[in-house]
Amino acid sequence: MKQIQMTKNPSFSLISTNKIIQLNDIWTSYDSKIFALEGINMSIDRGANYAIVGQSGSGKSTLLKLMNGMMIPSKGTIKIDYVTPNMNDKKFKKMMHTIGYIPQSLGLIKNITVLDNILIGALPRLNKLQSLFKQFPESEIKEAKRIMELVGLDGKENRKAYMLSGGEKRRVVIARALMQKPTILLADEIVSELDHVTAHEIMDLIADAQKRMNLTAIMVHHDIQLALEYANRVAVIKDGQKILEIGVEGDSIVDFQTGDMTNEEIMEMYYDDSKK
Amino acid sequence: MMTPKNNIIIGIIVALLVVTSYNIDANPFDFAEGIPNLAIILEEMVAVEPKYIPTALWAMFETIQMAFIGTVVGVVIALPLSMLAARNLNSKFVYAPIRALLAAIRTFPSILWAILFVIMVGLGPFAGVLAVIMYTIGFVAKLQYESIEAIDSDPVDAVSSIGVSKWQLIRYVVIPESAPHLLSQILYMFDYNIRQTSILGLVGAGGIGFYIINYIKFFEYGKAAIFMLVVLVTVLIIDWVSVKIRDKYIMKSQHGMEVTTK
Numbered sequence: 001m002k003q004i005q006m007t008k009n010p011s012f013s014l015i016s017t018n019k020i021i022q023l024n025d026i027w028t029s030y031d032s033k034i035f036a037l038e039g040i041n042m043s044i045d046r047g048a049n050y051a052i053v054g055q056s057g058s059g060k061s062t063l064l065k066l067m068n069g070m071m072i073p074s075k076g077t078i079k080i081d082y083v084t085p086n087m088n089d090k091k092f093k094k095m096m097h098t099i100g101y102i103p104q105s106l107g108l109i110k111n112i113t114v115l116d117n118i119l120i121g122a123l124p125r126l127n128k129l130q131s132l133f134k135q136f137p138e139s140e141i142k143e144a145k146r147i148m149e150l151v152g153l154d155g156k157e158n159r160k161a162y163m164l165s166g167g168e169k170r171r172v173v174i175a176r177a178l179m180q181k182p183t184i185l186l187a188d189e190i191v192s193e194l195d196h197v198t199a200h201e202i203m204d205l206i207a208d209a210q211k212r213m214n215l216t217a218i219m220v221h222h223d224i225q226l227a228l229e230y231a232n233r234v235a236v237i238k239d240g241q242k243i244l245e246i247g248v249e250g251d252s253i254v255d256f257q258t259g260d261m262t263n264e265e266i267m268e269m270y271y272d273d274s275k276k
Numbered sequence: 277m278m279t280p281k282n283n284i285i286i287g288i289i290v291a292l293l294v295v296t297s298y299n300i301d302a303n304p305f306d307f308a309e310g311i312p313n314l315a316i317i318l319e320e321m322v323a324v325e326p327k328y329i330p331t332a333l334w335a336m337f338e339t340i341q342m343a344f345i346g347t348v349v350g351v352v353i354a355l356p357l358s359m360l361a362a363r364n365l366n367s368k369f370v371y372a373p374i375r376a377l378l379a380a381i382r383t384f385p386s387i388l389w390a391i392l393f394v395i396m397v398g399l400g401p402f403a404g405v406l407a408v409i410m411y412t413i414g415f416v417a418k419l420q421y422e423s424i425e426a427i428d429s430d431p432v433d434a435v436s437s438i439g440v441s442k443w444q445l446i447r448y449v450v451i452p453e454s455a456p457h458l459l460s461q462i463l464y465m466f467d468y469n470i471r472q473t474s475i476l477g478l479v480g481a482g483g484i485g486f487y488i489i490n491y492i493k494f495f496e497y498g499k500a501a502i503f504m505l506v507v508l509v510t511v512l513i514i515d516w517v518s519v520k521i522r523d524k525y526i527m528k529s530q531h532g533m534e535v536t537t538k
């Protein structure tokens with residue numbers, strides 16, 4: 001269906017129109033010796049909910065940092081809408097305005113209010129004078145309040161961020177990202193530390209936002225069950241390599257990487273891996 | 277503990293103590309002989325006419341005003357300098373010269389700044405205010421760039437990934453994150469400046485110290501002592517008040533900061 005939509009737009013080439021993110025043989029290292037990622041290939045559909053799972057240290061966070069230009073690969077190419085991510089590049093820096101990135105630590109500013117934290121997402125739209133005097137236009141404040149309602153934070157706008165519960169903190173950072181009017185949302189294990197119910201609430205929230213806005217979500221998860229529940233595709237990373245790419249179709253799990261593994265083989269492979 | 281090596285070191289220190297005390301004429305017997313003089317001063321203090329007390333209070337008030345202006349202006353100048361001096365916000369070409377400048381400002385004790393400004397602008401409180409400003413710049417800028425460098429890097433990273441400008445990052449993340457420290461630093465500096473402004477008068481830079489040194493010159497120890505007592509009481513009160521303020525506002529926000537995202 002998406003393909004049909006895209007063909008209407010003549011500026012897109014037919015082959016890769018629906019791929020918003022493409023990683024081609026990506027190798028990365030923090031210190032020249034060891035590679036954190038070893039030859040990752042990934043291609044993500046526009047509008048998809050894409051999940052990345054794997055053990056701690058497997059390279060999930062590194063992948064997200066590459067996608068938002070905070071890191072640059074040592075080898076290989078990444079394209080986000082045909083642009084190579086690099087936060088020092090003017091063209092990409094502009095794209096960053098509409099890439100919501102939520103780090104594992106959330107990155108809330110603790111001593112300011114919920115509303116002020118959310119308005120941060122609108123900073124790229126302010127002119128110099130407005131941002132110097134912290135004069136957000138009325139329309140932006142309205143938008144922030146609308147989003148707060150959407151994520152279930154109404155009435156909490158004047159609460160200081162440090163006073164919030166874990167679930168509420170997630171709602172604030174999601175609202176901050178939505179305030180960016182994002183096309184892409186990158187979220188790093190934002191529900192891993194939450195209880196089952198709250199984690200689902202937060203995931204539902206993101207799924208809902210995805211439906212409203214034409215949003216592509218790339219989310220890192222710890223729990224493969226949760227990932228399969230929400231994502232179209234789940235990439236399993238192990239020691240810097242993508243060992244699996246799976247998705248749910250109907251009642252069964254489909255292997256998109258090799259194309260010939262059965263359901264049981266996939267789960268076995270994953271659970272073997274996570275037991276170690 | 278008492279190894280031969282330690283004995284030698286202790287011996288050297290004791291010998292140095294004796295030699296240096298002899299050189300500067302520091303005699304413990306003189307000190308003992310001087311104790312009864314305190315009683316004389318106390319007697320003189322009691323004899324001082326009460327009409328001097330309003331004068332002393334007024335002089336103290338002048339001192340507080342000097343400290344206030346010095347602190348406010350000093351902090352206002354120190355803040356942009358601290359932003360430029362922070363390693364996590366600037367390239368080496370920016371922070372290195374600024375840090376060197378600040379270090380140079382700090383090497384001068386405030387009383388030397390006061391002498392310099394008395395020479396420049398003449399006797400009086402203005403010279404003292406200028407000295408306090410310099411001292412405040414040197415110290416607050418250092419305290420402040422250190423707290424900027426110590427702020428949590430997570431919000432900084434998260435917000436820079438939105439692609440905001442550097443000034444927005446400073447305005448919306450760095451300043452709010454380091455603000456709780458700033459308030460306590462300003463209070464500390466004001467408190468400290470009142471104490472040091474009290475002595476700047478000794479070199480003619482206004483304030484209560486100016487009265488004290490003049491009374492001492494004319495052997496009016498009783499009046500000098502009254503004025504010193506006023507300084508002591510004021511400093512105690514200011515200390516007490518700033519502890520209260522710090523408890524009320526700063527402890528609260530720092531408690532908040534301890535609540536982690538987990």
Ligand SMILES: Nc1ncnc2c1ncn2[C@@H]1O[C@H](COP(=O)(O)OP(=O)(O)O)[C@@H](O)[C@H]1O
Nearest residue numbers: 030031036054055056057058059060061062063
């Ligand atoms: N800042 C860093 N400096 C050096 N090595 C790092 C840094 N961040 C991560 N690594 C290493 O890169 C690898 C992948 O890390 P990461 O992407 O954070 O894994 P994950 O998010 O899957 O837990 C790990 O071996 C980790 O030790």
Ligand SMILES: [Mg+2]
Nearest residue numbers: 060061104188
């Ligand atoms: Mg991680």
